[in-house]
Amino acid sequence: MDRRSIIKNAGLAGVLAAGAAPALVHAQANLRWRLTSAFPKALDTIYGAAETFAKKVKELSGGKFEISVHAAGELVPTPGLVDAVKNGTVEMGHTAPYYYFGKDETFALGCAIPFGLNSRQMSAWMYDGNGLKLMREFYKQYDIMSFPMGNTGAQMGGWFRKEIKTVNDYKGLKFRVGGFAGKVIERLGGVPQNIPGGEIYQALEKGTIDAAEWVGPYDDQKLGFFKVAPFYHYPGWWEGGPQLDLYINQKAYDSLSPEYKAIVECAAAYAHTEMQAKYDARNPGALKQLVANKAKLVAFPKPVMDAAFKESMALYSELSAKNPNWKKVYEDYSKFRAESNLWFRFTEARFDSFMQGAKL
Missing domain, CATH: 3.40.190.10 (Periplasmic binding protein-like II)
Incomplete structure (x- = not known):
């Protein structure tokens, strides 16, 4: 009996008993996932947050966990992102949750609503309040696991x-x-x-x-x-503080090892912070140039x-x-x-x- 048959028929205990565990671990250690963005490549701040995330995951995993990032429309059009992640067409998506308020208005609360939270308040509600817990409970209806991954800060009108x-x-x-x-x-x-x-x-x-x-x-x-x-x-x-989210197919996320789950969480948090830092650093000069024009x-x-x-x-x-x-x-x-x-x-x-x- 070959190793594949052992893995298929014996279960974990049988695999360990048969001495096939090293091959199984090796097979799980190297991952290649796809992430679809809701944004075009021209938006280097928002689209770039997904690239930053993918780069960090690769670095933290020693190159074993690679994620290819695809602009809106390359694999999935923006309106279809939630369904694509839910159905497992792609493992991951990066988007503004309020795009999908047509499915349920609750999506908007994970991003921004008129006269809502500013970016610092949003992060506080998510990480130390009940925000992340409540939104994840809601996303279970769509077989999605979520992580905050970016914020623009308060936008112009x-x-x-x-x-x-x-x-x-x-x-x-x-x-x-x-x-x-x-x-x-x-x-x-x-x-x-x-x-x-x-x-x-x-x-x-x-x-x-x-x-x-x-x-x-x-x-x-x-x-x-x-x-x-x-x-x-x-x-x-x-x-006032629109948050971007990383969506992950729930089954795909559940299949990750504890180490890979920790890497995803840390990389998303890094990209979350970097995205707003870029906007805060670049908006002042751009505003001066716009006024000059x-x-x-x-x-x-x-x-x-x-x-x-x-x-x-x-x-x-x-x-x-x-x-x-x-x-x-x-x-x-x-x-x-x-x-x-x-x-x-x-x-x-x-x-x-x-x-x-x-x-x-």
Whole structure:
């Protein structure tokens, strides 16, 4: 009887008794997995987080665990990422969870919701609060294991052909906006548009849409929006701290050795930290260049923010009444948000406000 037959028919005890364990261990020690990204290679910060992760896994495993990273559309289109990981078409995916709120609004809580947590609060809720536990319980419905893997920090509010001065300026506004925010834009009278990043510029230029948001200065500058929509509003009240996630097929994850599971966890945490570090380091210079190219920085007026906040809270109440998944996670999320903001107002916010007004 050959070793394959022994492994197939004898079970672990039989394998050990037959002396075939070394071959089995060797077969498990070298892994080749595939990771599909929800982003194009041109976005070196977001797409790059998956590359950073794969590189770290290879380094920490001594080259035995290799992960090939594939841009959106190479293996799987972005909308199909969750299903591809669930079905085992690929072992891993890297994405913004709120892309899949159409399946269940609860996905958005793992990424960003209007007037939600900032990036530090999001990490705190995930790692030391109940966030990771609650989201993993939700993801079990999709046979997915998750790890936080990146954050952009608070985003800009987007590029507008005409300045937003009052809430009425949203009426009929065709606005390319990603994820869950479109639900609130609709409640303000706007018309949310779902357009891939590579098509936004042409849509703005032709007037097919009136405004568009992407991420922030570093990424926005590459796409050239300032040439056709000069008003650069801030802040992106719908994305105060959007988290990216690493999704892993549950069966594939369960098959990993304890050592490989630890490597995946550590590599994801490293990529998580590095991604926002890159944005925080690169956005200032990009913003200066955008202003030099005549981009007009404009804050959303407070009445506009107040109206958006009111509609957001009303939406969350409605969802809690009809979606038990949402209610379970959002109750904990909202409590954590309130407690965290109480603390931040005395420390981070006051310190930041002073430093940003100081002459250095």
